Amino acid sequence: MSDLLQDLFTVLSFQSISTDPEYAPEVRKNADWLVEKLSSLGLETTLHETPRHPIVIAKNAHSEGRPNVLLYGHYDVQPVDPLELWDTPPFEPTIVGDKIYARGATDNKGQHMAHLKAIEQLINEDGELPINLTVLLEGEEEIGSPNLVPFLEAHKESLPCDVILVSDTGMVAPGTGTMGYGLRGISCCEVHLQGPDSDQHSGCIGGSIANPATEIARLVASLHDSEGRIAIDGFYDTVEPLAQWERDMWADVVGMDEQTMLELTGAPALHGENGYSSAERLWARPTAEVNGIGGGYQGEGSKTVLPSQAFCKLSFRLVPNQDPDDIYEKVKAHFEKHTPEHIRLTVEKGHGGSPYRSDPHDQYGKVAQQALKDVFNNEPVLIREGGSIPIIGDFKRILGADTLMLGLALPDAQIHAPNENFPIANFEKGVELGKTLIRSLGKL
Amino acid sequence: MSDLLQDLFTVLSFQSISTDPEYAPEVRKNADWLVEKLSSLGLETTLHETPRHPIVIAKNAHSEGRPNVLLYGHYDVQPVDPLELWDTPPFEPTIVGDKIYARGATDNKGQHMAHLKAIEQLINEDGELPINLTVLLEGEEEIGSPNLVPFLEAHKESLPCDVILVSDTGMVAPGTGTMGYGLRGISCCEVHLQGPDSDQHSGCIGGSIANPATEIARLVASLHDSEGRIAIDGFYDTVEPLAQWERDMWADVVGMDEQTMLELTGAPALHGENGYSSAERLWARPTAEVNGIGGGYQGEGSKTVLPSQAFCKLSFRLVPNQDPDDIYEKVKAHFEKHTPEHIRLTVEKGHGGSPYRSDPHDQYGKVAQQALKDVFNNEPVLIREGGSIPIIGDFKRILGADTLMLGLALPDAQIHAPNENFPIANFEKGVELGKTLIRSLGKL
Numbered sequence: 001m002s003d004l005l006q007d008l009f010t011v012l013s014f015q016s017i018s019t020d021p022e023y024a025p026e027v028r029k030n031a032d033w034l035v036e037k038l039s040s041l042g043l044e045t046t047l048h049e050t051p052r053h054p055i056v057i058a059k060n061a062h063s064e065g066r067p068n069v070l071l072y073g074h075y076d077v078q079p080v081d082p083l084e085l086w087d088t089p090p091f092e093p094t095i096v097g098d099k100i101y102a103r104g105a106t107d108n109k110g111q112h113m114a115h116l117k118a119i120e121q122l123i124n125e126d127g128e129l130p131i132n133l134t135v136l137l138e139g140e141e142e143i144g145s146p147n148l149v150p151f152l153e154a155h156k157e158s159l160p161c162d163v164i165l166v167s168d169t170g171m172v173a174p175g176t177g178t179m180g181y182g183l184r185g186i187s188c189c190e191v192h193l194q195g196p197d198s199d200q201h202s203g204c205i206g207g208s209i210a211n212p213a214t215e216i217a218r219l220v221a222s223l224h225d226s227e228g229r230i231a232i233d234g235f236y237d238t239v240e241p242l243a244q245w246e247r248d249m250w251a252d253v254v255g256m257d258e259q260t261m262l263e264l265t266g267a268p269a270l271h272g273e274n275g276y277s278s279a280e281r282l283w284a285r286p287t288a289e290v291n292g293i294g295g296g297y298q299g300e301g302s303k304t305v306l307p308s309q310a311f312c313k314l315s316f317r318l319v320p321n322q323d324p325d326d327i328y329e330k331v332k333a334h335f336e337k338h339t340p341e342h343i344r345l346t347v348e349k350g351h352g353g354s355p356y357r358s359d360p361h362d363q364y365g366k367v368a369q370q371a372l373k374d375v376f377n378n379e380p381v382l383i384r385e386g387g388s389i390p391i392i393g394d395f396k397r398i399l400g401a402d403t404l405m406l407g408l409a410l411p412d413a414q415i416h417a418p419n420e421n422f423p424i425a426n427f428e429k430g431v432e433l434g435k436t437l438i439r440s441l442g443k444l
Numbered sequence: 445m446s447d448l449l450q451d452l453f454t455v456l457s458f459q460s461i462s463t464d465p466e467y468a469p470e471v472r473k474n475a476d477w478l479v480e481k482l483s484s485l486g487l488e489t490t491l492h493e494t495p496r497h498p499i500v501i502a503k504n505a506h507s508e509g510r511p512n513v514l515l516y517g518h519y520d521v522q523p524v525d526p527l528e529l530w531d532t533p534p535f536e537p538t539i540v541g542d543k544i545y546a547r548g549a550t551d552n553k554g555q556h557m558a559h560l561k562a563i564e565q566l567i568n569e570d571g572e573l574p575i576n577l578t579v580l581l582e583g584e585e586e587i588g589s590p591n592l593v594p595f596l597e598a599h600k601e602s603l604p605c606d607v608i609l610v611s612d613t614g615m616v617a618p619g620t621g622t623m624g625y626g627l628r629g630i631s632c633c634e635v636h637l638q639g640p641d642s643d644q645h646s647g648c649i650g651g652s653i654a655n656p657a658t659e660i661a662r663l664v665a666s667l668h669d670s671e672g673r674i675a676i677d678g679f680y681d682t683v684e685p686l687a688q689w690e691r692d693m694w695a696d697v698v699g700m701d702e703q704t705m706l707e708l709t710g711a712p713a714l715h716g717e718n719g720y721s722s723a724e725r726l727w728a729r730p731t732a733e734v735n736g737i738g739g740g741y742q743g744e745g746s747k748t749v750l751p752s753q754a755f756c757k758l759s760f761r762l763v764p765n766q767d768p769d770d771i772y773e774k775v776k777a778h779f780e781k782h783t784p785e786h787i788r789l790t791v792e793k794g795h796g797g798s799p800y801r802s803d804p805h806d807q808y809g810k811v812a813q814q815a816l817k818d819v820f821n822n823e824p825v826l827i828r829e830g831g832s833i834p835i836i837g838d839f840k841r842i843l844g845a846d847t848l849m850l851g852l853a854l855p856d857a858q859i860h861a862p863n864e865n866f867p868i869a870n871f872e873k874g875v876e877l878g879k880t881l882i883r884s885l886g887k888l
Contacts, residue, residue: 019745079747085642143745170648184647188746197710198529199861202733202759203628203831204614207725208705210715213734213756217664224658261652266641271654271786281651289646290657291749296736297757301463301587302632302794303523304759304832305735305860312657313741315646315748342715350746387647388748416749417643 005100007037008113008427011075012093012102018053018076018143027053027139030075034137041120043135048155050147053139057155062132067441068160070134070399071119072391073112073168074141077104078416085418098424105422107415111167111408112137114427118434130442134159138391141168144188144351145391152398161399163364165437166392167430169385169407172255174423177372180405181360182283182384183392185318187327188291188350191219191335192311193343199296200306210342212310213295220312222338223288228273230288230316232334238321242284246384250279253381255411264411283384287317315350317388324352324390353390358402363444368404371437375429406433449544451481452557452871455519456537456546462497462520462587471497471583474519478581485564487579492599494591497583501599506576511885512604514578514843515563516835517556517612518585521548522860529862542868549866551859555611555852556581558871562878574886578603582835585612588632588795589835596842605843607808609881610836611874613829613851616699618867621816624849625804626727626828627836629762631771632735632794635663635779636755637787643740644750653750654786657739660754666782667732667758672717674732674760676778682765686728690828694723697825699855708855727828731761759794761832768796768834797834802846807888812848815881819873850877 014030017023031047031054038045038058045058053076062068080090080103088094093102100110122129136159138148152159171178195212196205225231250256256279258270272281281287295310297303316327332347339345359365360382372380385405392403408430414420458474461467475491475498482489482502489502497520506512524534524547532538537546544554566573580603582592596603615622639656640649669675694700700723702714716725725731739754741747760771776791783789803809804826816824829849836847852874858864 019747020743079741079743081741081743082643186647186748188748190746195709195711198858198863199526200709201831201860202731202735203630203761203829204726204855204859205709206733206759206761206830207716207729207731208714208722209709209711210713211734213737214664214668217661217734217737217756220658220661221665265639265644265649265653267639267653267786268788269654269786270652271784272651278652282648285651287646287651289650289655289748289750290661290740291646291747292740292742292751293657293661293754294738294742296734297523297525298736298738298742299464299523299525302634302757302759303463303735303860304630304632304733306733307736310737312661313746315650315746317647317650340715342711342713344712385647386650387645411648414642415648416645416747419642 004117004428004431008110009093011109011113012104013091015091016076016139017079018140019079024053027076031056031139034075037116038135041123048151050151052147055148055151056137058135060129060133062160066130066132067444068132068162069441070136070159070161070164071115072136072164072166073115074108074138076139076142077107078142082418087419099421100424101419101421103420105420106409106413107420108141108168110422110427111430114408114430115167115434117431118438121431122435122438129438131438132160141391144353148391149394149398152394156398159399161401164395164401164403165406166389166403167406167408168389169387169405170409170411171407172253172381172383174410175376176254176378177376177380178407179360179365179368179372179380179382180385180407181382182357183355184386184388185322185324185353185355186388186390187316187318187324187352188314189328189331190311190313190348190350191216192309192346194309195343196306196308199308202304202306206306211306212343213307215343216293216295216310216312219335219338220290220293228271230286232330234330235286235327239286240320242280246284247280249382250277253279253383282386284319286319286322289315291315317386318355320355320357322355324354328352353388354393356393356396357384362402364404367440367444368406368437371433371440372406374436375433448561448872448875452554453537455553455557456548457535459535460520460583461523462584463523468497471520475500475583478519481560482579485567492595494595496591499592499595500581502579504573504577506604510574510576511888512576512606513885514580514603514605514608515559516580516608516610517559518552518582520583520586521551522586526862531863543865544868545863545865547864549864550853550857551864552585552612554866554871555874558852558874559611559878561875562882565875566879566882573882575882576604585835588797590795592835593838593842596838600842603843605845608839608845608847609850610833610847611850611852612833613831613849614853614855615851616697616825616827618854619820620698620822621820621824622851623804623809623812623816623824623826624829624851625826626801627799628830628832629766629768629797629799630832630834631760631762631768631796632758633772633775634755634757634792634794635660636753636790638753639787640750640752642752646748646750650750655750656754656787657751659787660737660739660756663779663782664734664737664756672715674730676774678774679771683730684764686724690728691724693826694721697723697827726830728763730763730766733759735759761830762799764799764801766799768798772796797832798837800837800840801828808846808848811884811888812850812881815877815884816850818880819877
């Protein structure tokens with residue numbers, strides 16, 4: 001294995017699943033490794049405790065007159081189930097063909113480690129960095145960054161910031177430099193229905209009381225109308241329509257055509273809100289997705305019960321100018337309105353994050369597009385992102401800076417899913433991009 | 445513990461879960477114990493192998509001129525999950541207050557063991573039985589008795605039968621003798637939906653392809669109309685309307701009033717098909733129940749996936765003259781009609797059984813009602829049953845005899861659920877009933 005990959009493989013072996021308390025020691029191991037690594041580069045590195053997983057901060061020696069650049073990434077990862085669908089062990093990084101397979105390979109260890117490698121190489125080659133760099137790596141992105149906002153608010157004076165650099169988004173196709181200027185927001189919740197006190201015999205009781213699994217299905221079915229629109233009162237009130245230049249630019253964007261989308265996902269057909277293309281549905285329209293639904297017997301064979309409970313876990317992807325708290329209240333009101341008296345409803349609020357959009361044509365955006373062009377040898381594509389990085393909006397609000405989203409994630413990266421992967425080439429190009437960009441920013 | 449309970453506790457300790465292959469050795473242990481026990485009473489006992497779980501047959505010496513009586517029971521039980529909701533270990537029978545808690549306590553070990561104890565006592569007291577008895581105990585009732593019908597067809601010549609005795613149904617209230625003359629049938633199936641090849645990121649892909657969890661919810665929601673009727677084409681075509689004498693008889697049947705039903709289940713309100721009482725909904729109207737629904741993330745916290753698959757396990761309870769195969773075809777056609785092209789549907793047929801109804805006023809019915817009256821000191825109540833015992837209809841078809849359903853199961857027995865229980869008094873009354881009935885049948 002090349003020296004370049006050695007550190008990446010080390011961090012990919014940490015089982016840093018942030019949502020499950022059982023894995024907290026593994027999250028910690030990853031943080032400790034980062035502190036040691038960044039310190040070894042001569043950066044002043046500190047580990048900040050939070051109520052859950054720590055934040056790692058590293059800085060070079062700052063001096064007047066140079067741009068203040070904040071590099072953000074997250075070292076936590078999503079859970080790995082269903083484990084049986086992985087072809088290689090998720091925490092034993094494995095090269096198959098020209099890709100690295102591991103949980104976190106793309107999201108986000110592969111991407112932030114490319115930038116750390118770029119910093120290491122610049123320091124080795126040039127003796128110092130041409131910018132005032134602050135590295136910020138958190139361990140709670142996959143659970144909604146609950147402790148990062150308080151941290152930013154408490155430490156904003158020591159986080160000088162003209163521009164923020166994040167690689168945690170997508171490339172439209174292999175080898176095509178891609179710059180994101182928008183993100184969807186998110187609002188999550190969990191819905192529980194309780195019927196009888198305990199599971200009942202479906203013959204002896206079935207027909208005389210409501211079935212929570214049937215009722216949860218009816219509630220989920222009530223979320224969309226027949227046009228694929230979300231049927232929650234007021235859901236679209238603050239949604240900004242797409243600009244015509246965006247619709248034009250995205251009309252033939254590589255990787256978003258029907259055939260590619262079908263090959264990528266294996267779905268039998270595209271499906272979504274009527275009147276919009278896939279790119280528009282993903283980047284500029286809100287959604288209501290069931291992340292999990294459950295109730296009653298889950299095992300082999302049959303069990304003729306009328307279950308006592310059922311649940312669904314939901315996430316709503318939001319676009320400018322929807323507000324996650326406002327959407328949660330509307331979702332909750334929808335379920336309260338649609339739940340009949342013969343079943344008991346509980347709605348629990350989950351994490352949320354605002355949608356985001358910046359001007360891709362400011363001075364930093366231009367530098368970034370030039371760096372992409374230099375590294376990938378083609379015109380960069382400007383997109384929005386379907387995913388959510390709530391912290392990007394928080395950075396803008398608290399630190400006052402916009403973010404350059406220079407994504408290295410390919411559409412078939414399988415992030416959040418079994419067999420997550422990252423091409424070795426993307427890691428190498430990421431290192432090159434980090435170096436080119438930091439050198440260019442130093443000339444501003 | 446009394447000698448009477450000793451054998452019952454022994455069989456309750458066998459983990460004879462028929463649906464799960466892992467428990468096959470435990471099912472076998474129970475069968476072997478029964479063979480040994482019945483042989484020890486002087487009955488000619490044989491264990492018949494089937495492709496799955498064995499059938500136990502025991503006979504006394506038959507002679508001309510006496511009624512041929514077949515006693516049926518099943519020694520297999522339902523699974524025990526969710527295990528954490530049990531207050532006592534399901535396979536360590538425990539007396540709390542005046543009840544025995546264990547899986548199978550009521551369904552069906554407690555009930556058939558009461559009859560075996562009656563036989564034991566009659567043999568001990570009278571030296572012999574006054575009837576030609578055939579005991580038939582199977583180990584596959586909870587999985588739809590797949591091997592019993594072939595067995596009956598192969599052995600019907602050696603299963604002489606004027607009347608069949610089964611205690612596997614309900615008593616309307618403690619101490620109220622109850623005779624069942626009808627059973628609902630059942631038709632089970634499992635529905636799978638497949639969307640993308642693997643779980644997708646709900647941000648990066650959500651909105652552009654269908655979500656199987658949303659689609660399964662829409663399919664489940666399509667099963668009922670707003671009146672609580674089943675919205676499957678032709679579902680009610682062959683349903684016999686309730687007779688007026690049944691509606692009159694059931695209007696104030698003990699244990700089926702609203703308050704008792706709510707206390708029994710803990711449900712916040714009754715709910716079912718409009719225009720029918722609880723007794724009518726349970727005993728004479730068909731249902732569509734979700735026994736299990738699942739898809740996507742089931743663990744703690746959130747995981748923002750768009751799941752690749754979702755499923756539901758369904759059971760339809762049937763009434764005369766619905767046919768389980770015909771209903772399955774209609775259910776399948778319903779799902780095929782309602783599944784859009786953007787998702788892949790698979791429907792798997794599960795077990796089925798026909799509904800059943802006999803004449804409660806024939807000579808055997810009269811004897812049974814008198815025995816109930818003698819043992820419980822009150823007028824027996826005539827009911828139908830909400831549950832399904834498909835084999836009762838098969839007995840009629842193959843052996844040509846009707847079944848006396850003399851249920852000892854109380855409404856709060858928690859059969860198929862955690863904390864299944866059986867009052868010691870019901871076991872004792874069951875022994876007494878078995879003795880009284882066999883002696884009376886001997887006089888016919």
